[in-house]
Amino acid sequence: MKNIKFILSLFLLGLFVFSCREDHTEPVYNGDSFLHFNEGVVRSEFVQIGTASKDVVISYGTIKPVVGSHQVKLVVDPVKTTAVAGTDYEIIKGTDELTNGEVSGTFTVRLKEPVDPALTKSLVFKIESSTIATGVFDNEFTLNWKLQCLIADFMGAFGGFNYTGYWQAPGQYLIEEVPNTPNTLRIVDFLEIGFDLIVSYNDAGVVTFEPQDTGYFHPTYGQTVKIRMSQSNMPGHGNSTIDMCARKLTLIANYYVTQGSFGNKVETFTGF
Structure with a gap:
């Protein structure tokens, strides 16, 4: 009788453990998508002498796929930026569209050839959207460039x-x-x-x-x-x-x- 009770106890314990494993699920993130720059937050570039300009692609992303369509903008920080719009740089693609299921996108900035080889030009960007919150991490991107001689x-x-x-x-x-x-x-x-x-x-x-x-x-x-x-x-x-x-x-x-x-x-x- 004691052996039967012992075996029955082991059987019930096994059912309990198995049911616990079956009911267990991995945690799922259900928060905001959060915009951020996803390939570093500082980049140094060179514009080769005699080429007039160089186009640079800046990547951004979200921490989970978006639902629906969302417009995302690349915004210049006027306080931290030393480069002059039109003279030193041009925003070729400053607005991007994230569609359902996407997790990343890009912007394009044209860097003009510097006149003074001793100077470093600097652009500081923010990322914004009216429908997606911006993360508290990697939310500022600095782009520096100089003239590159041959x-x-x-x-x-x-x-x-x-x-x-x-x-x-x-x-x-x-x-x-x-x-x-x-x-x-x-x-x-x-x-x-x-x-x-x-x-x-x-x-x-x-x-x-x-x-x-x-x-x-x-x-x-x-x-x-x-x-x-x-x-x-x-x-x-x-x-x-x-x-x-x-x-x-x-x-x-x-x-x-x-x-x-x-x-x-x-x-x-x-x-x-």
Whole structure:
């Protein structure tokens, strides 16, 4: 009898657990759709010299599909924006329509070619709709842009650059493009005679380079000094950069031997 009661208790317990599992449902969000910028809230762009303008697409979204049709507007914040409408930018598509079941859309802004290469233009946007609430998150979007010159502008007529820095005495050096290697330059005989420094750059103006021998044999340490990019665990760390328009290459380099480093050093090349 005790065994029968025990088995019956287990059976009833199993039914209870099973019924609980059957009745359980995952929580479902039933709140507002909430508009927000869905591909980051800050973007930096370049408008290449001689192109007049560049069209940029700005994406937005909702946290759940919308029901019905809704008009969404891209609105410029006049207080935070430094760019001038018509002169610096043009809104090509500032209104978008979200239809039933959609969760995202886009706007289009035309960035005009800046006249002054030293200035950064800035646009700050809000997103609005009379039928969909705007979220308290990612509700502001900043678009910055500068003039992007070409490598020919950087090189100038002869590729000559004035140098100041740590490794050598102030002087002049020739910078050349490396044949058949895109976005790569060499600073001829900078490290030592016969030892060019090879560097690469990207469209954002960030410069990188692999560890290289300088060609200089250090008598105290009994080995050749090497050069590498700036080390983050040392003072003066930062990115090396190239400004095509200003014809300026700034390297933050770290010279080292097996026993240790000589620290992060700034090397500057300015076109003449």
